[in-house]
Amino acid sequence: MSTSTPPRLPRAQHLDRLVDELWDAVSAVDEYTATDLVLRMLDEGTAPESVLLDVIARVQGRVGEEWAADRMTVAQEHAATAINDRAVSAVSVHPAARTPVTRGRITVACVDGEWHALPARLLAEVLKLRGWQVDYLGAQVPTSHLIAHLHSTQADAVALSSSIATRLPTAHAAITACQAIGFPVIAGGAAFGPKGRYATLLGADAWAPDARGAADHLARGRMPRPNPDHQQLDDLPHLDDQEYTLVARTSTTLVQAVYTGLEDAFPPMRAYDDAQRDRTAEDLAHIVEFLATALYLDDEDLFTRFITWTAQILEARKVPARSLPPALDLLARELKDFSRAARILTAANRTLTTAGTPA
Structure with missing residues (x-):
C-alpha cells in the first residue's frame, strides 16, 4: 500500500478543476458550497488574485456563455452572478487577502446606467491586493456623484468600467468630467470595443482589457494629471x-x-x-x-x-x-x-x- 503524496496537477489543470467545481456550485445556485470552495482554495494556498481572476471571473464568463446559448434564463444568470459576487466577498475577507496599503488611492466605478458591476468589483479587489487604497462605488454611478466623490477624496486615478456599449455616450461625459477637474481615467470593460478603440476615441488616458491588465498598468507609475482643457465633449466633429x-x-x-x-x-x-x-x-x-x-x-x-x-x-x-x-x-x-x-x-x-x- 502506497503512502506517498499524490502528484500535484500542473497549475493550468488545477485551475481548470477549480473552475469546474465552482461552476457546479454556481449553476446549482448553491451559495454555501461556492463560498466554501473559494475559502478552501485560499486555505490550500491558491493566491487570492488567482482565485478572483482565474477561477471566479472564468466562471462568470461561462455564465454569460450559457445565457447566450439559451441554456440559462435571465433569472438564473442573475442568481449565478449574485453567488459569484458573494464568492468575491468571501475572498476579500480571508486573511490571505489582507494587504497593507503601500500605494496611492484609486476610485473604481461603473458609468451611470451600467449595472454589470462584477468586472469593476473584481478590479477593486485586485487593486487592494496590489496595495492600493480603493474606493469602490459600484454600479450605475451618476457622473455628478462621481465628481463629488473625487473632490472629497483626491484619488490618484479613476478606473471606469462599462460592459454595455450603449453606455458609451455617458462614459464619454464621465471621462470628460473627471479630466476637467484633473483626474486621469483608465477605462475598461467590453463596452470600449476591440483593443479599447472607443476608450481612445472618447479620450480616456488609458485602457486595459481586464482587471489584471489594469492593475499592471497602474503599477507602472502614477498616471499624469490631465490638462483640464485637453478633451471636450464636442471633440467628435461628426x-x-x-x-x-x-x-x-x-x-x-x-x-x-x-x-x-x-x-x-x-x-x-x-x-x-x-x-x-x-x-x-x-x-x-x-x-x-x-x-x-x-x-x-x-x-x-x-x-x-x-x-x-x-x-x-x-x-x-x-x-x-x-x-x-x-x-x-x-x-x-x-x-x-x-x-x-x-x-x-x-x-x-x-x-x-x-x-x-x-x-
Whole structure:
C-alpha cells in the first residue's frame, strides 16, 4: 500500500478543476458550497488574485456563455452572478487577502446606467491586493456623484468600467468630467470595443482589457494629471450633423413605427403571442439604442457586431433571425434623410445577408 503524496496537477489543470467545481456550485445556485470552495482554495494556498481572476471571473464568463446559448434564463444568470459576487466577498475577507496599503488611492466605478458591476468589483479587489487604497462605488454611478466623490477624496486615478456599449455616450461625459477637474481615467470593460478603440476615441488616458491588465498598468507609475482643457465633449466633429441627438430623442417614436410596420413586412409576427410581441418591442428598442450609439461614435462596426450577435441570440432561442432585415429596412425608411444612419443600417443588412441569416 502506497503512502506517498499524490502528484500535484500542473497549475493550468488545477485551475481548470477549480473552475469546474465552482461552476457546479454556481449553476446549482448553491451559495454555501461556492463560498466554501473559494475559502478552501485560499486555505490550500491558491493566491487570492488567482482565485478572483482565474477561477471566479472564468466562471462568470461561462455564465454569460450559457445565457447566450439559451441554456440559462435571465433569472438564473442573475442568481449565478449574485453567488459569484458573494464568492468575491468571501475572498476579500480571508486573511490571505489582507494587504497593507503601500500605494496611492484609486476610485473604481461603473458609468451611470451600467449595472454589470462584477468586472469593476473584481478590479477593486485586485487593486487592494496590489496595495492600493480603493474606493469602490459600484454600479450605475451618476457622473455628478462621481465628481463629488473625487473632490472629497483626491484619488490618484479613476478606473471606469462599462460592459454595455450603449453606455458609451455617458462614459464619454464621465471621462470628460473627471479630466476637467484633473483626474486621469483608465477605462475598461467590453463596452470600449476591440483593443479599447472607443476608450481612445472618447479620450480616456488609458485602457486595459481586464482587471489584471489594469492593475499592471497602474503599477507602472502614477498616471499624469490631465490638462483640464485637453478633451471636450464636442471633440467628435461628426456629431455636428445632429443625427445622434435626433435618433436618441425620437427613439420611442422610431420603435413604434418599426413595430407597426413589421407585421406586414414579416407576416409570421401576426401569430406572435403577447410575450413574443413584448420581446419584439424590446429587441427593436435595443436596435435603435445601438444605432444611436454607433452614430455617436461614427462606427458602423459597433452596430454590425450587435446585429450579428442579436441574430445568434435569436436563433439560440428558436426565434427566426430573418425578422431582422425587414426591421432594419423599416428603420432605414424612417431615417431616409439621415445619411450616416442609412450607411450603418445598409452595412448591417449586408452583413446579415453575407452571413446567411437562416430563413
